[in-house]
Amino acid sequence: MWGGATAANQYEGGYDEGGRGLSTQDVRTAGSRTRKRTVTYLDGEGNLKEATRFEPMGPGAKGIIVPGRYYPGHQAVDFYHHYKEDIALFAEMGFRCFRMSVSWTRLFPKGTETEVNEDGIRFYTAVFEELKKYNIEPLVTLNHFDLPLYLANERNGWCDRETADLFTRFAETCFVRFRGLVRYWITFNEINCMLDWNKLGIRTDDPQEFHQALYHVFLASAQSVICGHRIDSGNMIGMMAAYGAMYPLDCDPDTYFNHLQCMHNMQWYCDVQCRGAYPAYKQKELERNGIVIRKQEGDEKILKDGTVDFIGFSYYFSVVSRAGVNVSMTGDQSHAVDNPYLKKNEWGWQIDPVGLRSVLNELYDRYQLPLWIVENGYGSIDTPEYDSEGNITAIHDPYRIAYLKAHIAEMKKAVELDGVDLIGYTPWGCIDLISAGTGEMKKRYGFIYVDMDDEGKGSLKRYRKDSFAWYQKVIASNGEEL
Numbered sequence: 001m002w003g004g005a006t007a008a009n010q011y012e013g014g015y016d017e018g019g020r021g022l023s024t025q026d027v028r029t030a031g032s033r034t035r036k037r038t039v040t041y042l043d044g045e046g047n048l049k050e051a052t053r054f055e056p057m058g059p060g061a062k063g064i065i066v067p068g069r070y071y072p073g074h075q076a077v078d079f080y081h082h083y084k085e086d087i088a089l090f091a092e093m094g095f096r097c098f099r100m101s102v103s104w105t106r107l108f109p110k111g112t113e114t115e116v117n118e119d120g121i122r123f124y125t126a127v128f129e130e131l132k133k134y135n136i137e138p139l140v141t142l143n144h145f146d147l148p149l150y151l152a153n154e155r156n157g158w159c160d161r162e163t164a165d166l167f168t169r170f171a172e173t174c175f176v177r178f179r180g181l182v183r184y185w186i187t188f189n190e191i192n193c194m195l196d197w198n199k200l201g202i203r204t205d206d207p208q209e210f211h212q213a214l215y216h217v218f219l220a221s222a223q224s225v226i227c228g229h230r231i232d233s234g235n236m237i238g239m240m241a242a243y244g245a246m247y248p249l250d251c252d253p254d255t256y257f258n259h260l261q262c263m264h265n266m267q268w269y270c271d272v273q274c275r276g277a278y279p280a281y282k283q284k285e286l287e288r289n290g291i292v293i294r295k296q297e298g299d300e301k302i303l304k305d306g307t308v309d310f311i312g313f314s315y316y317f318s319v320v321s322r323a324g325v326n327v328s329m330t331g332d333q334s335h336a337v338d339n340p341y342l343k344k345n346e347w348g349w350q351i352d353p354v355g356l357r358s359v360l361n362e363l364y365d366r367y368q369l370p371l372w373i374v375e376n377g378y379g380s381i382d383t384p385e386y387d388s389e390g391n392i393t394a395i396h397d398p399y400r401i402a403y404l405k406a407h408i409a410e411m412k413k414a415v416e417l418d419g420v421d422l423i424g425y426t427p428w429g430c431i432d433l434i435s436a437g438t439g440e441m442k443k444r445y446g447f448i449y450v451d452m453d454d455e456g457k458g459s460l461k462r463y464r465k466d467s468f469a470w471y472q473k474v475i476a477s478n479g480e481e482l
């Protein structure tokens with residue numbers, strides 16, 4: 001299934017339209033390569049503060065919108081008002097599927113309501129029907145880094161078990177109301193990084209609370225899978241992790257063992273969701289650190305019964321580990337060890353197509369579940385060409401074509417030579433959208449250029465880049481013509 005991927009908080013906009021409530025992503029400011037995005041909030045004493053996604057906010061913090069500040073997610077690139085035009089462009093490229101997320105607060109503005117917001121249902125139904133018109137299958141992420149701000153500010157975010165149940169109600173509503181329109185689902189985007197993306201969702205750096213919150217996310221995912229299968233046994237429900245290739249720096253046995261542990265740090269999320277229980281190495285680690293997860297009777301069965309049908313993962317780069325250093329797949333690679341065999345993009349991400357083949361093998365060997373590369377791509381600054389009247393006439397993006405070509409070639413080898421069951425490929429940001437990491441617009445991934453800058457200014461007009469026609473050919477030839 002060839003297609004492309006997006007997420008509501010970076011693409012949809014219309015943040016205060018159609019009865020939508022605020023989410024934790026709506027209080028994230030814009031940043032850049034050198035200046036980190038922040039969350040604006042009032043601390044326990046009511047003082048206005050800002051924190052990056054790596055800084056704790058302390059108890060009592062409440063995310064707020066500061067008048068006059070620019071929050072890139074509010075308008076994003078306005079899929080809310082452009083969906084017909086965008087979907088027509090996806091269809092023109094020949095998409096068989098389209099990955100998008102449903103904004104939780106468009107359906108449940110505070111997260112606690114018992115009745116769904118019908119305006120939200122109407123919007124997504126119209127989108128899914130539009131996709132159907134072109135025979136494009138939606139792949140719907142139920143949670144892509146967003147949480148109702150109300151649950152973060154007034155409750156205890158993911159630290160409360162109730163959040164898992166409220167999420168399950170939201171998921172159930174999607175399964176019921178979009179039945180027949182959507183068959184492919186993902187519960188949580190990049191589950192191995194999601195709690196780092198917005199500290200408002202947990203507001204603590206205490207490892208005990210962090211693991212308790214994460215446990216609630218796993219429960220929410222498993223409960224949703226069970227519910228989705230009950231509502232329609234034809235539903236294919238997957239998990240999603242940020243998964244890159246990892247190499248040990250050298251053959252020092254300590255480096256290698258550290259490498260295994262770094263791999264475990266990434267893999268255990270997949271173990272829980274694919275095998276239905278915390279792996280032994282994780283249980284031991286929690287025990288060693290004195291972390292005791294509060295559970296209820298029946299939880300074990302929920303995790304066991306709620307395993308996923310496929311593994312979705314994002315693949316952008318690879319990392320190198322060395323003894324004593326814990327490396328991970330976070331977008332901030334400023335402290336990473338350089339791999340002398342690879343080149344980096346402007347944001348320091350090491351480009352590694354062969355690593356994708358390795359990862360496909362690794363995941364398939366380990367779980368024997370169908371795989372779906374739900375994100376992959378080259379974030380870069382594009383420079384449009386203009387005519388004398390200032391109209392955009394072309395966007396040449398050979399670097400993007402080269403990146404995708406190399407990755408698809410390795411993907412083909414994994415399928416044809418290694419026998420990996422790969423069911424889909426949806427490159428990230430198939431249309432330019434807001435960067436999750438930096439909030440910038442200039443870090444572009446799309447086949448479609450959107451005329452908007454880092455301050456949200458621009459006509460929002462869509463233009464085909466060179467990669468648009470190239471990808472169209474790739475899809476038409478089922479990957480034969482690269």
Ligand code: BGP
Nearest residue numbers: 007190331379434435436437438
């Ligand atoms: C992943 C996220 C996406 C996306 C992508 C690219 O972590 O799932 O939401 O944005 O990375 O990252 P960035 O936008 O920071 O370039």
